[in-house]
Amino acid sequence: MNGKSAVLMVIDGLGVGCLPDAAKYEDTGTSTLSHVTENGKLSLPYLTKFGIYKFCGRDGPSQASTGRMISKSVGKSTVEGHWEMMGQPKTDPFTFFPDGFSQDMMDTISRLIGRGLLGGQPASGTKIIEQLGERHQKTGMPIIYTSADSVLQIAAHENIIPVNELYEICKTIRNNFNQPDSFARVIARPFAGEPGNYYRTSRRRDFTLKIPEPNVLSELKKHNINISGVGRIADLFPEYLDTFDNPPGNIECLERTKMYRQMYHGFVFANLEDLDMLYGHRRDKDGYAKSLTELDEVWPKFLMSLANDDLLIVASDHGCDPTHKNHTDHTREYTILMCYMKGYEGVDLDTRQSLCDVGATILDFFGITPLCGESVLREVTSCKKKTKTSTNFYISS
Numbered sequence: 001m002n003g004k005s006a007v008l009m010v011i012d013g014l015g016v017g018c019l020p021d022a023a024k025y026e027d028t029g030t031s032t033l034s035h036v037t038e039n040g041k042l043s044l045p046y047l048t049k050f051g052i053y054k055f056c057g058r059d060g061p062s063q064a065s066t067g068r069m070i071s072k073s074v075g076k077s078t079v080e081g082h083w084e085m086m087g088q089p090k091t092d093p094f095t096f097f098p099d100g101f102s103q104d105m106m107d108t109i110s111r112l113i114g115r116g117l118l119g120g121q122p123a124s125g126t127k128i129i130e131q132l133g134e135r136h137q138k139t140g141m142p143i144i145y146t147s148a149d150s151v152l153q154i155a156a157h158e159n160i161i162p163v164n165e166l167y168e169i170c171k172t173i174r175n176n177f178n179q180p181d182s183f184a185r186v187i188a189r190p191f192a193g194e195p196g197n198y199y200r201t202s203r204r205r206d207f208t209l210k211i212p213e214p215n216v217l218s219e220l221k222k223h224n225i226n227i228s229g230v231g232r233i234a235d236l237f238p239e240y241l242d243t244f245d246n247p248p249g250n251i252e253c254l255e256r257t258k259m260y261r262q263m264y265h266g267f268v269f270a271n272l273e274d275l276d277m278l279y280g281h282r283r284d285k286d287g288y289a290k291s292l293t294e295l296d297e298v299w300p301k302f303l304m305s306l307a308n309d310d311l312l313i314v315a316s317d318h319g320c321d322p323t324h325k326n327h328t329d330h331t332r333e334y335t336i337l338m339c340y341m342k343g344y345e346g347v348d349l350d351t352r353q354s355l356c357d358v359g360a361t362i363l364d365f366f367g368i369t370p371l372c373g374e375s376v377l378r379e380v381t382s383c384k385k386k387t388k389t390s391t392n393f394y395i396s397s
Contacts, residue, residue: 008362015031016034016335017068024332030321030333032320037289067348129143146183149330151185151187152173152186220267225267228241228268242266243264283328315335337376357373361377
């Protein structure tokens with residue numbers, strides 16, 4: 001097997017300043033990384049060396065080549081961001097439900113799954129569970145709700161509707177609402193606990209519309225490149241994955257990424273969702289910062305696990321500024337692009353006009369003609385280090 005590997009690690013929800021059209025999304029003034037780190041004051045020694053604070057205006061050399069990206073897609077969700085990175089920008093919007101689901105749709109879903117339904121309105125997941133959880137436990141009716149994203153979310157207590165049964169309910173709905181103009185995701189939201197003390201469990205699962213072809217993943221499959229998925233990728237692109245797992249937590253996902261790269265090589269596609277899901281949406285700035293420091297602590301060993309000819313791309317799909325008060329949804333921001341290969345100095349990649357540049361770079365790395373966007377591989381490999389590359393990340397340079 002060819003030992004060549006490319007790793008794409010998406011740090012979910014790490015935005016770096018509001019886009020010019022942010023006002024349309026009520027996101028003026030957002031800047032996730034800057035606000036969480038107090039404009040680069042948070043101690044992140046290893047990520048700083050890697051180049052993370054380039055996005056806060058810090059000068060100096062970095063291990064990674066860095067640039068920010070502008071999303072061409074309409075919307076600001078995980079699906080739009082990941083689809084665009086895979087060569088399919090979403091220029092026509094998914095269907096959204098700002099006023100909730102119509103009674104006709106609720107009736108249709110109820111008939112499909114053979115159960116009555118609760119809810120139907122836009123809501124915070126934790127709040128609607130508090131409001132309707134006890135009634136759900138008494139009636140067995142699942143709780144349906146939506147958000148600012150194109151989603152239909154279904155919450156159920158694990159003791160009332162077992163998790164596997166909840167998954168089957170979601171599959172039934174997904175299979176009957178699978179047109180391109182349908183909602184992007186059906187999300188299973190299992191929870192546990194008692195009235196006044198409900199909590200969502202870790203067994204969330206997304207059922208996503210299939211990305212159109214051709215895309216980066218379909219091209220890799222044509223060329224027999226092994227594809228491994230880690231984290232939410234297992235829900236976003238299941239039909240393309242040779243190996244996948246969705247372990248709980250960013251650190252566990254990082255470890256699984258290392259393992260898949262060492263075992264299978266090829267393309268390893270990972271999503272680290274804690275910053276977004278656990279702290280961004282809940283507007284928990286301190287939790288977000290703590291999670292970043294935890295990632296920083298394990299970053300050296302992750303980089304040391306890469307081979308000399310591996311390509312690592314660290315990117316983000318959208319923002320999720322925990323200091324933003326207009327809403328609790330994603331924020332419309334520039335996203336990060338950081339490319340790293342051992343033996344090369346980091347260079348400035350400037351502002352990229354599309355997240356498609358991520359996929360173009362991956363295909364270029366494997367010798368495949370990009371579908372769209374512009375590869376940055378030439379820039380990333382343009383400046384060789386003048387001294388021998390150290391394998392010890394803890395040695396400062």
